[in-house]
Amino acid sequence: MVTISEALSNKALLIFDGATGTQLAARGAAQSPLANIESPEVVKSIHRDYRDAGANVVLTNTLTANRIAMEHAGTADKLVEINTAGARLCREAVGGDCYVCGDMGSTGQFLEPLGDYTEAQFAESFAEQARILAESGVDLIIIETMTDVREAAIAVKAVKSAVSIPVIGSIAFDPAMGGCFRTMMGDTVAKAVTELTAAGADVIGANCGTVDPNELSLIIAEMRSSSDIVLIAQPNAGKPEIVEGQVRFRWTPTEFAEGAMKCVEAGATLVGGCCGTTPAHIAELASRLR
Numbered sequence: 471m472v473t474i475s476e477a478l479s480n481k482a483l484l485i486f487d488g489a490t491g492t493q494l495a496a497r498g499a500a501q502s503p504l505a506n507i508e509s510p511e512v513v514k515s516i517h518r519d520y521r522d523a524g525a526n527v528v529l530t531n532t533l534t535a536n537r538i539a540m541e542h543a544g545t546a547d548k549l550v551e552i553n554t555a556g557a558r559l560c561r562e563a564v565g566g567d568c569y570v571c572g573d574m575g576s577t578g579q580f581l582e583p584l585g586d587y588t589e590a591q592f593a594e595s596f597a598e599q600a601r602i603l604a605e606s607g608v609d610l611i612i613i614e615t616m617t618d619v620r621e622a623a624i625a626v627k628a629v630k631s632a633v634s635i636p637v638i639g640s641i642a643f644d645p646a647m648g649g650c651f652r653t654m655m656g657d658t659v660a661k662a663v664t665e666l667t668a669a670g671a672d673v674i675g676a677n678c679g680t681v682d683p684n685e686l687s688l689i690i691a692e693m694r695s696s697s698d699i700v701l702i703a704q705p706n707a708g709k710p711e712i713v714e715g716q717v718r719f720r721w722t723p724t725e726f727a728e729g730a731m732k733c734v735e736a737g738a739t740l741v742g743g744c745c746g747t748t749p750a751h752i753a754e755l756a757s758r759l760r
Contacts, residue, residue, distance in 0.1 A: 488747030553603055674700075681705070
């Protein structure tokens with residue numbers, strides 16, 4: 471298997487895995503990075519199932535394991551243990567069959583003047599997590615499900631300065647007036663492309679949000695129209711719906727794969743799934759791509 475840097479340079483078509491949180495819940499584990507130390511075998515089983523489904527890239531269970539987010543959750547004392555375990559479990563599960571991608575997400579807090587945190591505090595929190603993941607042997611890092619392009623750009627720049635492996639920046643968009651798409655903070659697709667590229671991202675793209683796979687393909691097409699950078703698309707299994715007080719995603723593996731293929735046609739060479747997707751969704755996508 472070539473290095474991930476070579477694969478990205480050659481714009482190889484790579485299949486990412488699907489949702490982790492909902493799979494943890496479905497298998498009786500904590501729906502958080504704490505599962506890495508409380509339910510390690512469950513975490514490994516999820517990674518293995520995505521590998522067996524055809525994923526080339528599998529994400530660590532570390533999305534919310536940065537210091538700021540963990541301080542607010544009261545688990546900051548376990549930061550190193552959780553991130554180290556996340557990388558180790560993923561590698562043990564997939565061996566040399568897949569690239570292991572360190573998963574990073576938002577701090578869950580606001581920057582000044584809306585919040586209490588400075589850009590420097592955000593940057594150090596992201597850099598710290600990235601260093602732990604890189605030292606634990608991940609092949610690349612994804613910063614995903616970001617709803618504030620400013621925070622995402624800070625994260626990308628901080629991670630690029632802290633480690634020497636490829637970095638992905640992925641934004642969560644929602645439908646907006648006029649048929650366009652914006653983040654929760656009001657950021658446009660064009661702003662995301664400009665700022666993430668300027669921050670040094672090796673790959674940019676979109677995941678999650680309140681869009682379905684077909685709508686995500688429109689976002690990818692807009693990104694491709696203004697940049698030749700490698701693009702990633704990780705759509706949900708349809709739009710989130712509230713059913714009996716629970717969030718549900720109703721798209722079947724077949725429906726999801728059809729929408730994900732539109733993202734590939736729009737210009738994404740990295741494609742996987744986000745909320746509501748399962749190994750069955752990724753298997754259906756893999757069968758179509760291959």
